[in-house]
Amino acid sequence: METPIVVVREPGVTILEVEDLWKRYGAIQALRGVSFSLDEGEVRALLGPNGAGKSTTVKIIMGLVKPSRGSVRVLGVEATEPGGHVLRRRIGYMPETPQLPKWARVGEILEKYAALYGLPKNEISGAVRRTLDLVGLSDLRGRSVAELSKGQVQRLTLAQAVMHEPEILILDEPLLGLDPEGMELVRSIIRREAARGSAILMNTHLLKEAEDVCDNVTLLYAGRVMYSGSVEELKRHVSIAAILIVDVEGDPARAADLLRTLPYVEGVEIVGRRRLRVRLTAGEDRSSEISKTLVAAGFGIRELRHLEPSLEEAFLKLVRGGAYDLA
Numbered sequence: 185m186e187t188p189i190v191v192v193r194e195p196g197v198t199i200l201e202v203e204d205l206w207k208r209y210g211a212i213q214a215l216r217g218v219s220f221s222l223d224e225g226e227v228r229a230l231l232g233p234n235g236a237g238k239s240t241t242v243k244i245i246m247g248l249v250k251p252s253r254g255s256v257r258v259l260g261v262e263a264t265e266p267g268g269h270v271l272r273r274r275i276g277y278m279p280e281t282p283q284l285p286k287w288a289r290v291g292e293i294l295e296k297y298a299a300l301y302g303l304p305k306n307e308i309s310g311a312v313r314r315t316l317d318l319v320g321l322s323d324l325r326g327r328s329v330a331e332l333s334k335g336q337v338q339r340l341t342l343a344q345a346v347m348h349e350p351e352i353l354i355l356d357e358p359l360l361g362l363d364p365e366g367m368e369l370v371r372s373i374i375r376r377e378a379a380r381g382s383a384i385l386m387n388t389h390l391l392k393e394a395e396d397v398c399d400n401v402t403l404l405y406a407g408r409v410m411y412s413g414s415v416e417e418l419k420r421h422v423s424i425a426a427i428l429i430v431d432v433e434g435d436p437a438r439a440a441d442l443l444r445t446l447p448y449v450e451g452v453e454i455v456g457r458r459r460l461r462v463r464l465t466a467g468e469d470r471s472s473e474i475s476k477t478l479v480a481a482g483f484g485i486r487e488l489r490h491l492e493p494s495l496e497e498a499f500l501k502l503v504r505g506g507a508y509d510l511a
């Protein structure tokens with residue numbers, strides 16, 4: 185029997201601190217100095233394209249992969265040292281690929297996890313019932329994993345991660361394979377856990393997902409942190425040009441030429457029989473000036489609207505910006 189190590193969290197201690205993680209798999213340099221931290225109640229996305237190093241980072245936090253260099257502090261204590269696994273009971277982890285025994289039943293799996301997490305015997309059945317209810321699997325308690333759909337397995341994997349009310353929740357692509365209702369369920373669980381004070385790290389390659397539920401993002405690309413901060417700041421940081429869609433009455437080629445002469449227009453593309461896509465330099469709203477210029481030259485305007493700059497564009501701009509040595 186292992187003696188439990190009790191780590192009492194001092195007020196103000198950062199819940200999770202990842203510092204300068206490096207990881208090499210043979211010839212592949214997967215991480216090149218990844219650092220970030222998580223505070224109580226914070227929801228942070230670890231965001232990046234396939235192969236960026238997101239799963240490697242969380243596997244290191246969970247002690248499943250050994251870093252080449254760097255440290256992970258959980259509740260102020262070094263977790264990469266022997267014995268660090270005890271701290272990991274304070275973490276709930278939803279892996280990228282569910283690792284559940286095929287022939288075990290849903291209820292049994294959660295009972296086993298509850299025991300592993302050290303829940304007292306008399307609390308286990310209540311915790312299992314509550315968690316199954318939370319993820320909408322109560323009716324499937326007696327089914328084996330082999331008999332579940334992909335989304336149901338995903339829900340069960342989430343259930344084992346949250347059932348012990350951990351202080352840190354690490355979710356590797358938690359929305360993958362879920363139907364819209366399942367996605368909304370995961371989002372609501374994330375919000376609920378954060379409101380309870382849990383710190384949450386969520387891996388995703390979709391910027392929209394990060395924008396929907398996260399306070400902050402750490403953007404990874406080729407094993408490097410390209411940006412760490414709020415979503416809003418990220419948008420400002422890369423000063424994405426606004427885009428206007430204009431439907432003109434008249435010759436679109438002539439309208440495009442006219443708009444190209446304006447100092448705040450970066451470029452104009454003709455994208456339909458009469459539709460222009462006008463890329464503006466970042467800054468003020470120029471739609472009324474664009475419209476006046478066109479009308480003064482005799483063009484009619486059927487429609488003029490803004491395309492919101494997406495985080496996707498912010499990301500691509502950062503990656504292609506050339507400010508980063510990706511070699």
Ligand SMILES: Nc1ncnc2c1ncn2[C@@H]1O[C@H](COP(=O)(O)OP(=O)(O)OP(=O)(O)O)[C@@H](O)[C@H]1O
Nearest residue numbers: 209212214232233234235236237238239240241389
């Ligand atoms: N066990 C391994 N052995 C060798 N290389 C690996 C191993 N695991 C990951 N890699 C490599 O490390 C890099 C980072 O992989 P990782 O799984 O961390 O990416 P990711 O950001 O999670 O990507 P995805 O969005 O596809 O899940 C990739 O180049 C990958 O090929």
Ligand SMILES: [Mg+2]
Nearest residue numbers: 238239240280
């Ligand atoms: Mg991954």
